[in-house]
Amino acid sequence: MSDDFKLPEDKAGRMERCSLFYSDIVPHNHALGLRLVDVAPTEATVELPYADFLVGNPETGVIAGGPVTTLIDATCGTSVMLRLGRMVPMVTLDLRIDYLRPARPGVSLTAVAECYRTTRQVAFVRALVHQGDKNHPVASAQGTFMLTEE
Amino acid sequence: MSDTKPSSAIAELVLDVRKTREYSRLTDAIPYTRFMGIGVENLAGEMMCRMRYQPMLIGNSFLPALHGGTLGALLESASIFELLLKTETPRVPKVISLTVDFLRSGKPQDTFARAIITRQGRRVANVRVDAWQDDRTRPIASAHALFLLAEP
Numbered sequence: 001m002s003d004d005f006k007l008p009e010d011k012a013g014r015m016e017r018c019s020l021f022y023s024d025i026v027p028h029n030h031a032l033g034l035r036l037v038d039v040a041p042t043e044a045t046v047e048l049p050y051a052d053f054l055v056g057n058p059e060t061g062v063i064a065g066g067p068v069t070t071l072i073d074a075t076c077g078t079s080v081m082l083r084l085g086r087m088v089p090m091v092t093l094d095l096r097i098d099y100l101r102p103a104r105p106g107v108s109l110t111a112v113a114e115c116y117r118t119t120r121q122v123a124f125v126r127a128l129v130h131q132g133d134k135n136h137p138v139a140s141a142q143g144t145f146m147l148t149e150e
Numbered sequence: 151m152s153d154t155k156p157s158s159a160i161a162e163l164v165l166d167v168r169k170t171r172e173y174s175r176l177t178d179a180i181p182y183t184r185f186m187g188i189g190v191e192n193l194a195g196e197m198m199c200r201m202r203y204q205p206m207l208i209g210n211s212f213l214p215a216l217h218g219g220t221l222g223a224l225l226e227s228a229s230i231f232e233l234l235l236k237t238e239t240p241r242v243p244k245v246i247s248l249t250v251d252f253l254r255s256g257k258p259q260d261t262f263a264r265a266i267i268t269r270q271g272r273r274v275a276n277v278r279v280d281a282w283q284d285d286r287t288r289p290i291a292s293a294h295a296l297f298l299l300a301e302p
Contacts, residue, residue, distance in 0.1 A: 028217035031206035055181040056230075057242045059160050064182035065226045065245045070219025092218040096249040 005087045014039050017087070018078050022046070029074050032067050036078065042116065044078035046071060048109045061105030065097075068109065068129060068139060072097060075111040076125040076143045083115040083123070088149050090123070095143040103138045107131045113141075121147055161240045168235055173197075176234070186220065188227045190235070197235065199228035199263040208258060216256030221281055221291040225250060228263035229277040229295050237270055243297035246274070254290040259283055261290070268294075275299055 007014050018039055024030045032054070038045035048054075048071045056064025073092055081087055103109060112134070113127035122144055129139040160179065167176045173190035177183045187202035201207070201224045209217025226248055233243045265279035275297045280289040 025211060026217070027206045027208040027211065028220055029209070053181050053185040056183075057160070058179060058181060059158075064180070064223070065248065066182060066186065066219065066223025069222035069226070069248070069250070070217060073218045073222070091255065092250075092252045094249065094251050095218070095222065096247065097245075098247045099245055102244070 007081065007085050007087065011039060014082065018044065018081065021074070021078060026074070028070060032070055034071060034074055037110070039078075039082055042079060042083040043112060043114045044075050044082055045110060045112050046075040046078065048111070050106050050108050055105075063103050063105070063109070065099070068103075069095070069097060071109060071111045072113070072127050072129065072139070072141045073143070075113040076115070076127055076141070077145065079113040079115040079125055079127075080118070080123040080145050080147075083118055084147075088147055090145045090147050093122070093144045093146050095141060097139055097141045099139050100137055104131055109138065118147075123147060160242060164234050164240070173231075173235075176231070182223075183227055186223055186227075188224055190231050193262075196264070197232075199224060199231060199265075201261045201263070203259050203261075205258075210255075213255060214258050216258070216261065218250075218252055218291075221252065221256055221261070222248065222250050222293070224261055224263050224281055225265075225279045225291060225293040226295060228281075229265040229279050229293075229297065232265035232267060232277065232279075233275055233297060233299070236267065237275070237299075239275075239299045241300035243275065243299050246296040246298050248293060248295045250291060250293040252291050254288065256281075256290050257283055262286070270299075273299055 054067045117124040125143045127141040128137040130137045207220045263281040269276040281291045282289045
């Protein structure tokens with residue numbers, strides 16, 4: 001892989017480069033309205049704004065599980081690239097999500113994912129989803145990713 | 151995790167659809183499944199889910215491949231519709247946990263899913279669900295999920 005895929009050293013540069021994955025380059029992230037809001041050395045934070053078309057139960061206004069799965073998958077993938085310091089092709093191997101409490105309708109969801117271990121071929125990530133208070137998460141997740149570059 | 155509002159309109163719709171099998175009335179009543187193009191169909195006498203391909207489902211434009219999240223969404227929706235239409239649960243079941251194995255990349259085409267209820271207790275149901283495209287014996291994603299059921 002050439003150096004073109006290296007992430008910049010500075011935070012602003014990393015934000016800008018990783019934000020590409022939340023533009024129309026990744027159509028489904030873009031369709032849901034996902035937005036990268038913060039990056040750290042091994043951690044990504046992504047927001048999913050509440051929207052009527054995401055509702056899974058029309059009588060409570062609670063968001064469906066599907067958009068939460070997409071939010072977690074995308075945030076986890078970004079945290080892997082942050083840890084590796086470069087943009088690498090990867091695929092999700094598995095993802096486990098525990099729903100800890102019901103999401104409040106009308107409020108955006110924020111996922112924070114940390115890639116805590118990588119080997120040559122596999123990356124391990126854990127994530128939390130909250131609605132403003134990290135100490136009261138809505139969901140907790142764990143995922144593994146296969147790094148697919150030759 | 152108790153419901154604060156009774157979900158009477160959906161409950162009535164579900165009861166009706168169980169009898170009439172006009173599945174689209176239910177999937178259209180849920181904004182997210184309508185947005186995703188996820189519907190319930192009767193195919194060869196079997197009730198299954200189909201997620202109709204649309205370009206906005208793509209996660210990797212270069213391959214191209216469906217976004218992993220869309221497959222998770224299809225698997226979870228298929229499980230919920232199976233529970234709603236095949237059991238007596240009066241309200242939309244709430245997911246407690248979902249574990250997805252991604253087996254193959256999803257091509258830009260329609261994807262199908264079939265859920266099997268492996269255990270249904272009074273409060274919790276366990277579901278296994280597979281998603282496939284061309285060949286049902288080669289699933290592209292598979293999940294097991296736990297749901298909290300509202301007591302009848």
